[in-house]
Every structure is written in C-alpha cells, then in structure tokens.
Amino acid sequence: MASSIPRAELERLLFDDAPHGDLTTETLGLADRPGVMRFAAREKMVAALTAEAATILELAGARVELCVADGQSLESGAEILCARGPAGALLRGWKVAQTLIEIWAGVATSARAIVEAAGAVSPGVCVACTRKNIPGVKNFAIAAVKAGGAVMHRLGLSETILVFPEHRAFLQNESLADLVARMRASAPEKKLVIEVRNASEGAAAAQAGFDVIQAEKFSPMQIAELAAATRDLARPPVIAAAGGVKADNARDYVLAGARLLVTSAPYHAPPRDVSVRISAE
Known part of the structure; x- marks a missing residue:
C-alpha cells in the first residue's frame, strides 16, 4: 500500500x-x-x-x-x-x-461536495484549496484535498506568483502594465495572478495582462460584473472566486463566470x- x-x-x-x-x-x-x-x-x-x-x-x-x-x-x-x-x-x-x-x-468529504456542486454546472471548473491549513500538516492536507477531487491552490510561496494588495503597497509608482512586463521578463514560464478587491481593479489588471484575476470576497453578482468587463478582451483572464466559497454557493459562483474556485472551507469541516x-x- x-x-x-x-x-x-x-x-x-x-x-x-x-x-x-x-x-x-x-x-x-x-x-x-x-x-x-x-x-x-x-x-x-x-x-x-x-x-x-x-x-x-x-x-x-x-x-x-x-x-x-x-x-x-x-x-x-x-x-x-x-x-x-x-x-x-x-x-x-x-x-x-x-x-x-x-x-x-x-476534509476530503467537504472538498468533494464543493467539486460536485461546481461540476454540476460546469465540469471544467477547478476547485483549489488554499495553503491556509494548520501549520505542520501540509502533507496530510494535500493528500486529503486530492482525495476529495480538488487541487492545491498554492503549495507555498516558492513556486507561484500571486500579487496581493499588500505587495502593491510597496509599488505605488509602478503601473500594472509595467509590473506585468517586469514579471514576465523575470519569470517567463509562470502564470501571473493578482488579487483584487473590486470589479474595476480586476478589469484594469486583466487589461494589463494578468493571467488570473483572484476576486477576494466577491459576491456572485460582483463576479458576474467582472466577467462581463473582461469577456471581450483578446486574452480574457481566468476569474478565480476566493473567500467564502462553500458547497452551498459554489454553483452561484460558477454561473456568475468564475472558472476557478479558491477555498479554505474543507479545512474547517x-x-x-x-x-x-x-x-x-
């Protein structure tokens, strides 16, 4: 075994x-x-x-x-x-x-419930569990998340790029387009992800060239607004709904236009x- x-x-x-x-x-x-x-x-x-x-x-x-x-x-x-x-x-x-x-x-049972709720609307939607598990049990959390049919959102800080508002606090004089250009030159093989707090921020980040827009604590209605604002771009981003995603609202987020559901809910099951x-x- x-x-x-x-x-x-x-x-x-x-x-x-x-x-x-x-x-x-x-x-x-x-x-x-x-x-x-x-x-x-x-x-x-x-x-x-x-x-x-x-x-x-x-x-x-x-x-x-x-x-x-x-x-x-x-x-x-x-x-x-x-x-x-x-x-x-x-x-x-x-x-x-x-x-x-x-x-x-x-954890696996909770993750499976979210996966099934999302998949009932769109089989292509991915459910990703965050790294906000109890410190020291990452290996166990990863195994349980996979058993539930979900994936890990980020295994840690070393292998993914996710720009938070807390990063941008130190970059106030740099435009989003310049930021994207600089990161693509430095890490050309990586997807560029940014967390935003409203639809206008998300639309601006998408126009600047970010690959994934992580919509933090958006309602399904706000996700729909962001999806509408980015749908006609030459390279529409992946819209990730994050914060408060559970089995009972996963369907609403997918119907609103989210293609990735980011959640910590299974860890509290x-x-x-x-x-x-x-x-x-």
Missing part, C-alpha cells in the same frame, strides 16, 4: 501517542494476545489517508488488509481496513490511525465518524 506521506512523519505520530509504550495494555498483560481490529465508516464519507493509517498500524506491529482507496465514496457500514496481530500492536496504533482517517476524511471493533482471535 503506497503512502504519499514520508514514513518518518507517521512514525512521529505513533511515537507522540505512545513514547514509552502502552502502560494500560502492559499492566493488564494483554500485549501478546492475538486479536483483530476492523475500521468501518459510520456515516457517508470520502476515504482519505487510509494507506497512511494502515502504515501506522504496521509500524505498531500489525498486519493490515486495506479495503478501500483514497477518494472512494463510502456508505455507512463500509469496511475500511482490517488489522490482525498481537493486542499490544492493535491497541497502540488504534487511536492514531482512527483519528487520522476521521480528520482527513472530513468536522471529522467523519469511523467505527472500530476489536476482538480476541
């Missing part, structure tokens, strides 16, 4: 929960007794980080059969994995593996519920 997360990160999670062993299991004398543990979906969800959960259980000393793949839509009762081995291994890895799936299945049954074998 392939994992996209470095093994050392998974080892760290297991060590953090049981740095000196499982005192309860050891005190009860159960560590060597054979057992079986089954994870199942207690509610509808999109599976995420399942291979990583299986790896954690294997690191603890169990043998694991994985029953689903990340990105798979699960109904209530669907079996996720089955682990066998000594009770000490099962009980040590239990909560870390369960929590990993629950938290990131919540509640965990999905995974049931765990452990028994002696």
